[in-house]
Amino acid sequence: MSVEFCGLELVHPIINASGTFDAIAAGRAFGEELIERFPFAAFVSKTVTLQPRQGNPPPRLWELAGGLINSIGLPNQGLRGYLQHDLPELARLPVPLIVNVMGSSRDQVAELVAAFGERAEVAALELNVSCPNVETGLLMGADPAEIAALLDRVRPLTSKPLIVKLTPNATDVPAVARAAQGAGADAVSLINTLRGMALDPRTGRPWLGGVTGGVSGAAVRAVALAQVHAVAQAVEIPIVGMGGVASGADALDLMRAGATLVAVGTESFRDPAAGLRVASELAELAANSAV
Amino acid sequence: MSRSPAPFGRRAAKIVARETLGAYVVIRASDPGGPVPRPGQFYMLQAAERWGGGEGERPFLPRAFSVLRMIGSPPTPELHFLIEDVGPGTNRLCELEAGEELLLVGPLGNGFEAPREGRGALLVGGGVGIAPLAIWQDELDASTPALLGFRDAEHAVGAGLMANASVATDDGSVGHHGLVTDLLEEQLDARGDELEVYACGPPAMLEAVRATCVRHAVPAQLALESGMACGFGACFGCVVPTVDGYVRLCLEGPVLDAERLVGAAAFAGTGAGH
Ligand SMILES: Cc1cc2nc3c(=O)[nH]c(=O)nc-3n(C[C@H](O)[C@H](O)[C@H](O)COP(=O)(O)OP(=O)(O)OC[C@H]3O[C@@H](n4cnc5c(N)ncnc54)[C@H](O)[C@@H]3O)c2cc1C
Ligand SMILES: Cc1cc2nc3c(=O)[nH]c(=O)nc-3n(C[C@H](O)[C@H](O)[C@H](O)COP(=O)(O)O)c2cc1C
Ligand code: FES
Numbered sequence: 175m176s177v178e179f180c181g182l183e184l185v186h187p188i189i190n191a192s193g194t195f196d197a198i199a200a201g202r203a204f205g206e207e208l209i210e211r212f213p214f215a216a217f218v219s220k221t222v223t224l225q226p227r228q229g230n231p232p233p234r235l236w237e238l239a240g241g242l243i244n245s246i247g248l249p250n251q252g253l254r255g256y257l258q259h260d261l262p263e264l265a266r267l268p269v270p271l272i273v274n275v276m277g278s279s280r281d282q283v284a285e286l287v288a289a290f291g292e293r294a295e296v297a298a299l300e301l302n303v304s305c306p307n308v309e310t311g312l313l314m315g316a317d318p319a320e321i322a323a324l325l326d327r328v329r330p331l332t333s334k335p336l337i338v339k340l341t342p343n344a345t346d347v348p349a350v351a352r353a354a355q356g357a358g359a360d361a362v363s364l365i366n367t368l369r370g371m372a373l374d375p376r377t378g379r380p381w382l383g384g385v386t387g388g389v390s391g392a393a394v395r396a397v398a399l400a401q402v403h404a405v406a407q408a409v410e411i412p413i414v415g416m417g418g419v420a421s422g423a424d425a426l427d428l429m430r431a432g433a434t435l436v437a438v439g440t441e442s443f444r445d446p447a448a449g450l451r452v453a454s455e456l457a458e459l460a461a462n463s464a465v
Numbered sequence: 466m467s468r469s470p471a472p473f474g475r476r477a478a479k480i481v482a483r484e485t486l487g488a489y490v491v492i493r494a495s496d497p498g499g500p501v502p503r504p505g506q507f508y509m510l511q512a513a514e515r516w517g518g519g520e521g522e523r524p525f526l527p528r529a530f531s532v533l534r535m536i537g538s539p540p541t542p543e544l545h546f547l548i549e550d551v552g553p554g555t556n557r558l559c560e561l562e563a564g565e566e567l568l569l570v571g572p573l574g575n576g577f578e579a580p581r582e583g584r585g586a587l588l589v590g591g592g593v594g595i596a597p598l599a600i601w602q603d604e605l606d607a608s609t610p611a612l613l614g615f616r617d618a619e620h621a622v623g624a625g626l627m628a629n630a631s632v633a634t635d636d637g638s639v640g641h642h643g644l645v646t647d648l649l650e651e652q653l654d655a656r657g658d659e660l661e662v663y664a665c666g667p668p669a670m671l672e673a674v675r676a677t678c679v680r681h682a683v684p685a686q687l688a689l690e691s692g693m694a695c696g697f698g699a700c701f702g703c704v705v706p707t708v709d710g711y712v713r714l715c716l717e718g719p720v721l722d723a724e725r726l727v728g729a730a731a732f733a734g735t736g737a738g739h
Binding site for chain 2: 193194195196198199200202203204205207208211228229232233234235237238239240241242244246249391392440442443444445446447450
């Protein structure tokens with residue numbers, strides 16, 4: 175089931191959702207077998223920021239019926255640490271590398287895009303815009319004008335495919351997607367996590383160190399389907415669909431709603447090889463039905 | 466580092482027996498083709514059927530368990546796990562019967578390291594935290610001393626899983642009336658310079674063990690717990706604070722040297738633990 179996506183030839187349509195699979199850590203846990211049976215057709219990195227981040231204080235996880243709230247807080251080594259330590263290792267993966275970046279100003283995003291834009295190891299960039307612009311106070315991904323201004327700034331800096339990762343915590347997600355397309359995005363990906371919260375039953379105070387967090391997993395699947403469907407009506411550029419995908423049938427749903435690729439996130443926590451399973455179930459379903 | 470890599474992905478393991486042991490349950494699962502774990506390593510477990518629909522419509526994620534021991538040898542090893550029913554995940558695992566299946570991933574994390582030159586092991590366990598110490602004693606020597614603390618007589622039945630054990634209970638119903646760290650203090654006073662401590666147990670006990678060992682300048686390897694979603698470094702959910710900042714316990718641990726831990730904070734706020 176090979177597929178073309180923004181000029182990349184992928185062996186199947188299943189990739190990972192950013193921040194839900196660390197190929198370097200998984201290599202330590204599973205050894206060479208991870209590379210021999212790599213579960214994704216492209217590998218998407220965790221969000222990289224300009225400066226290193228420790229992430230949020232624990233606890234960082236709260237389990238829900240059919241899902242999870244996380245307040246991880248985007249820990250990463252920063253641009254310099256990533257270029258030095260992670261990039262050389264990830265370049266050895268048997269699949270194309272998509273680097274996910276986030277900044278809290280247009281200049282920061284521009285610096286990240288420029289730095290990765292010139293690296294041969296990087297096949298494409300994903301912009302995580304679920305973050306406020308400290309200059310305007312607006313969530314970059316929640317406002318069409320904000321997204322257009324961001325892309326006007328960074329689009330000229332690279333010829334690599336730019337994927338805009340939309341936040342579901344926006345009033346009008348299709349309008350943001352349209353603005354991204356208009357300003358030169360090559361693709362959009364959705365959904366990121368939905369804002370959620372849990373209270374410690376013993377104290378009545380917020381459980382998560384970050385107070386609120388992002389909801390993912392099966393619990394958000396129906397939201398993802400509705401948003402992918404709505405965005406597909408609004409844009410012509412390809413869509414990476416994600417949110418609660420746990421089976422080939424879930425992936426097929428998102429593709430029927432308009433996704434070209436499907437990303438597996440939280441399900442990898444339940445089954446490290448979920449990507450392989452979803453891809454083979456999808457291939458079987460596709461062979462037996464007219465997609 | 467003491468780590469045996471896991472086969473990639475989750476695999477089915479048939480339950481061959483379940484035994485009730487006082488307040489605990491031991492489940493035994495056959496793991497054909499599975500690797501030999503290092504003592505201190507853990508597995509992520511879920512029931513193949515009916516994983517979900519318990520209290521709060523959970524569990525959803527797999528749960529982490531230290532391997533209690535491995536019987537038999539490859540290619541047909543049998544893995545044992547010691548489980549205390551504290552919530553929907555452990556509740557479901559405790560009701561699994563022979564013939565039912567687990568889905569497991571592992572062995573994961575880093576196990577214990579051999580004692581430093583010139584020192585012998587002293588095992589210190591609290592409650593269900595005795596699990597990784599049992600397989601470590603199996604490997605070291607049955608004469609390795611173990612100090613084990615429990616709430617009461619029903620829990621202290623667990624001490625039968627280990628050899629050469631001195632028991633303390635909170636209510637005094639078995640052994641020393643008081644804390645296992647009282648017994649540790651005695652040992653370290655008498656011959657601390659000959660010992661390396663290996664400990665696993667609830668957060669308050671581990672912090673007391675850490676502080677006691679620091680005071681006596683005795684090296685200690687502590688097996689910690691924290692809330693885990695994945696167990697293989699994917700989610701960054703399981704971090705604990707160390708002198709090097711937050712580290713993922715499932716990857717750098719669960720066994721950490723006491724001197725890497727910054728104090729009580731390492732055992733607080735992690736969510737899990739009982
Ligand atoms: C490396 C490691 C090894 C372990 N080894 C063993 C072992 O050998 N034997 C054993 O019995 N246990 C062991 N544990 C602990 C075991 O993993 C937990 O007891 C288990 O995960 C509890 O799951 P549960 O669904 O039964 O309980 P939960 O309801 O998940 O409760 C466990 C704790 O999690 C918190 N909690 C409650 N609700 C939620 C929620 N919705 N989301 C997140 N957190 C919540 C609370 O602090 C609660 O006390 C180990 C843990 C680790 C990390
Ligand atoms: C633990 C965790 C960490 C995540 N980290 C990131 C991240 O660093 N960058 C990002 O763009 N999205 C991140 N996400 C969001 C996922 O990429 C994905 O959009 C979302 O989880 C929905 O998919 P799922 O339900 O299949 O997990 C994270 C999600 C989880 C659960
Ligand atoms: S449990 Fe997911 S990173 Fe440790």
